[in-house]
Amino acid sequence: MDIGVISVRYARALLKASIDAGVEENVYSDMQILAQNYITLPELRTAIDNPMLSKELKEQLLIAATGNSPCNITRSFLSLVLKEARESILQFMANSYVTLYRKQKNIISAKLITAANVTKSVEDRMRHLVESKTNGTVQFETAINPELIGGFILEYDTYRMDASLKTKLNTILAQLSN
Structure with missing residues (x-):
């Protein structure tokens, strides 16, 4: 089995x-x-x-x-x-x-990754954003990754919103090398 x-x-x-x-x-x-x-x-x-x-x-x-x-x-x-x-x-x-x-409880796990610490109000706004999109309770986790340089990555369910400066710079570099 x-x-x-x-x-x-x-x-x-x-x-x-x-x-x-x-x-x-x-x-x-x-x-x-x-x-x-x-x-x-x-x-x-x-x-x-x-x-x-x-x-x-x-x-x-x-x-x-x-x-x-x-x-x-x-x-x-x-x-x-x-x-x-x-x-x-x-x-x-x-x-x-x-x-x-x-x-069963409609709990969504979300993670906010930033380059530096964020304020409680920013964290709350991101939590509310995910709650409004999912109509569920959000278990929110934050992490710091200085390699992002700036911006953030928000992950929940199967979604990933990458608004990091690192990704944007890599995209520009990739376009320039083509």
């Missing part, structure tokens, strides 16, 4: 259980932390995939990877995943849950 199909099935079951228990936001937070830890700590995957580690030790490690205080539904879910020997695709399950939750 396909890894994607399995992970989405587990994520759907987790979402349904968390909604029934009224803790879907808590599980969402747990799954975001777990997914992020899989990205930032490659050793986590190595440890979880290690057949020499006991299920109990893996469970303790996964609880720590969800922020040390996951809700009961998350704990039960981690136990089930380990019991069914599906821990090798847990990262996909966590990402699938985050995606399903955002879709």
